[in-house]
Amino acid sequence: MKISFIGTFPPRECGIGTFTRNLIDSVVAAPGNDGPNKVMVVAIDDHGQRYDYPKEVKLTIRQEEQADYLEAASFINISGADICVLQHEFGIFGGQNGIYILPLLHRLKIPLIVTLHTVLKTPSYNERAVMIEICKIAHTVVVMSRTAVEMLIEEYGVAESKIAQIAHGVPDIQFDQLAAKKEFKLSTKHVLLTFGFIGRNKGIEVVLKALPAVVAKYPQLVYIVLGKTHPNVIRHSGEEYRIFLMGLVKKLGIEKHVIFMNEFVDQTELFKYLSASDIYITPYTNEAQITSGTLSYAIGAGSAVISTPYWHAAELLSEDRGRLFPFNDVQALSDIFLDLLDNPETMKTLRGNAYDYGREITWPKIGEKYAQLAEKIVAEQPDVVGETETILDLLALPPFLLDHIQRLTDDTGIIQHAKYGIPNLKEGYCLDDNARALLMVLMTYKRNKHPLALRLSPTYLSYINYMQNPDGAFRNFLSFNRNFLDKIGSEDSFGRTIWSLGYLLGNAPNDAYYQTGREIFFDAMPNFAKLKSIRSIANTIVGICHYLKSNPTDEGMIEVLRQLTNRLMADYELNRTDDWHWYESLLAYDNAFLPLAMLHAAEFLNNEEVNRIALESMDFLCDITLKNGYLSIVGNEKWYKKDGESSMFAQQPLDALAMVLMFHQAFRLTGDQAYVQQLNTCFMWFLGENDLRISLYDFETKGCCDGLESYGVNRNQGAESTLAYLISHLSVLEAFEELTKLKAAKS
Known part of the structure; x- marks a missing residue:
């Protein structure tokens, strides 16, 4: 049997390194079912230090270089190792609370044993999340005391059958x-x-x-x-x-x-x-x-x-x-x-x-216990967690709750930012978030007549109304003491507002809401032709399409839709090459909204070229962001320039939302059930199927963290992030209902 060990290792001066050295020596000396056990070590370096390791060390990981962790996973998978044994202590791995180890573990294609050198009774949010994820991936978790067993069961929800208690080994050395x-x-x-x-x-x-x-x-x-x-x-x-x-x-x-x-x-x-x-x-x-x-x-x-x-x-x-x-x-x-x-x-x-x-x-006895445990696991040929396909069980979804949205909302609107889960009043309000909030509560009310959603709707709609200028454009930012902070907002905020208002006109809960929304929408309409931002055009297209679902005979609006769509198509043809099927020379933020807009436009324009560009650009984006079987968003750190490399951080929930909506609309347009599975995959980005393998949804606050950074999760939970999660959640529920109806109709 060949065993891969991950941990610190001598000559690094570290207690866990000494433990790993002793464990390896004793495992090698233990009898194996098919001959002597073989070992290899992936050693964790310390803050830029380099060590002269012995021959057992086949690869090193620089503690704060996440790329090294991904390389190590690939190396272990092709090394011929039958099983991997991880020595875990929060402080020896990179990222926030050692989060960089999670992507490595998720990519392993062999069973995993984890030895926990620390189990915290009152962990921080991130410590708990990292520990739960590690225990979820591991086939067996080894601890060294009964107290640790009880804490894993009571504090972290680990099944007792998954835990093995093996004492800390001691050298068999004696002196008079x-x-x-x-x-x-x-x-x-x-x-x-x-x-x-x-x-x-x-x-x-x-x-x-x-x-x-x-x-x-x-x-x-x-x-x-x-x-x-x-x-x-x-x-x-x-x-x-x-x-x-x-x-x-x-x-x-x-x-x-x-x-x-x-x-x-x-x-x-x-x-x-x-x-x-x-x-x-x-x-x-x-x-x-x-x-x-x-x-x-x-x-x-x-x-x-x-x-x-x-x-x-x-x-x-x-x-x-x-x-x-x-x-x-x-x-x-x-x-x-x-x-x-x-x-x-x-x-x-x-x-x-x-x-x-x-x-x-003594170490010989402890090493034999580890060797026997490894032999047993390998003989059972267990399923490897990292290899399983992302399949969403609706019953396993977190409950859909508006707790954090209610916390962020006052009688003016929704507060833009939060410090962790606490509203940051210093940052005031913005149009983008109130528009998204209106969209979310309308979707919620449409689905289940949620009374809180109906109660919050006029707050967000009145904010939009208050921020509209006489020419139909909008201001964006408002301070907490209700002072305007700009004269005219960004085109992005304009487009997102039209998206929200268009949805309102197709799904108004009562006539008062409809009439108010209609006035704001049509007052803004003269500005549609003035838009220059490609994303503002895309958001406006989606808003128009929502409006047309309840007003399909409005020929004037269909012509406006055609003109805006032609502008997206022109940008696409200008930038498209054989290996770059995109609307710009880079992938930046909110990327999926561009093919999403084309997919919506295709529903009304009966234009094969629109349909082709929509699907072709969607496939191009998927090839980049879904190539590893989970959603890896183009980060806002440096973005992804043509002929360059994709930036991994900072990944934003807004991009995950756009991917979910894109696949939802693709399913509606084509009826292809595969798009529902891809929608699931993108939604699971919020719940841990991402590059850091950790949930951005906070089960305590019911909010969503602001993104994935190089150090770990940005724990602030602003309105944009939580609304992105909730709208995505609602879209998942809608897609499954539509899929169920489609299957029933076919049967």
């Missing part, structure tokens, strides 16, 4: 205590030890404050703090914590009893220090540590351990394998020190119990 003390010239000393990366959450100051009372009775005591400051701490705070500790030692007058060793020692040397110590201490400052490799090592070495009751310690030190003291309780720690030093037999019992348990978790 007297010999080790003699080598370190500590034969006459009572030795206390803490090791591992140093940082504020380690609580070493608690031990220092407890020492004066202990050294007063045991003047030969020495406390060794063995370990370098954590690299992340160095980057942000330098050696501030170590300097603080050294100052505290001096203040307490215990300089002769404390030794700081700023080293990252190898395992053999470490176990020699553990053997030389009388007591090992992990005085961490809070409970939120689900796994501690240092604690496991101390148990494996048969140390007498004292610890605060963080999650792993409370579990590992049960059954008289150690002593616990309350967080930050200096007096309690002093008392335990004195009790153990006063009673050598008690200390001997603790050491014996720890040693006996440590024999059960």
Whole structure:
């Protein structure tokens, strides 16, 4: 069996790297069903650092380079590996909360085992989303304590059948205590030890404050703090914590009893220090540590351990394998020190119990458990999550809720932006969003007579009316204190308003709404011929087509539609080449709205050329954005120039909406059911089928995040994004109803 491992790896100085090294060695040594196990490593580099890796490392990933993660997925898939084992810790992967690992995992075509080194009880929104997605992809999730099992079940909804509990392994290394003390010239000393990366959450100051009372009775005591400051701490705070500790030692007058060793020692040397110590201490400052490799090592070495009751310690030190003291309780720690030093037999019992348990978790035994788990999974030939086709189950959709829209709306209109899920009043209102909001509530009311949708409709319509100038054009921006911020808005905002008003004229809930909308629409009509922006023309075409659905005999409006459509066609023919079937020399924003407009126009103009251009440009856009089986939007970061490369970030919900609407209209026009599946694929961009493999829909606020950035999800939830999601959601529901009717008619 060949196993691919992903994680940090020596010589990078990292606890997970050491874990991966030990796990690989023990898996290789474990018996395999079809001969010796083979391994390969994909190693994660650290913030621009490069390492001289051993031969097992076949590929490296630069932590903050997302392209490296995609390359790694392809490499693993063609490597001949039977299964992949990921070592997961949020901080070792790139992007917001390590989000860059998700696209890699989704692209794997082999089963996945994930070892979780951290499970958070109160994760942030992004941490929870990343963890849930990882657990969803994995065939089996390995944790190292029962507490972690319970947290995954209760906090993250992971099925218990998917979780395996395998303890943290410890090296099978032993030294005689007297010999080790003699080598370190500590034969006459009572030795206390803490090791591992140093940082504020380690609580070493608690031990220092407890020492004066202990050294007063045991003047030969020495406390060794063995370990370098954590690299992340160095980057942000330098050696501030170590300097603080050294100052505290001096203040307490215990300089002769404390030794700081700023080293990252190898395992053999470490176990020699553990053997030389009388007591090992992990005085961490809070409970939120689900796994501690240092604690496991101390148990494996048969140390007498004292610890605060963080999650792993409370579990590992049960059954008289150690002593616990309350967080930050200096007096309690002093008392335990004195009790153990006063009673050598008690200390001997603790050491014996720890040693006996440590024999059960040596790396050879842990490696064999991993190897057996991998063999079992490979033999079962499970389906791989990343290979499954996106098929939308309507029952699995989030409920359609207007909570966030209601939160953003006041008696003037819908607030343009939000800080996370909270309206940002400083940014005021804009015409685009109120037009889209009107469209959304009209669609909602048409579908299910939602009373809130009807109640909100006049607010958005009155905003549009208020922003219209005497010449029929519109202002766009209004401050929160209702001051105009421009004299004339963008052509894009004009076109989106006509789109919304056209829909109103075809789907008005009552005559008052219809008459108001009709006045605004026709007052704006003289400006149609003045439009220059290609997207404004496209939005206006869609609005006209919605109007014509209820007024199909309006020959004057059909002629206006023909003229605007001809302008799109002219732009298309001007820019089209054999390998570039598009209306411009680049793909920018809201791209799908251009073929969408042509698809709408084709419904009324009975022109084969319009139909051809609509479908040809749609296929061209699909070849670029759907080539990997999910929607990868052209990002607004740099866009996609002809003969250039597509920009991956920042991807906007507005573009996903346009894709959904485009496929919906293509299905209506052609009756081809394949377009409904493509509509589904595009909608699932909102729910995690995207380049970062994470949902933009916020299940807590019922809003939609503002986009995919290079660092992860933009957590702000403005009106545009949430409206894009809701209109897309409604379009999905409509498409499925139409598909059902079509199938029924055929049967």
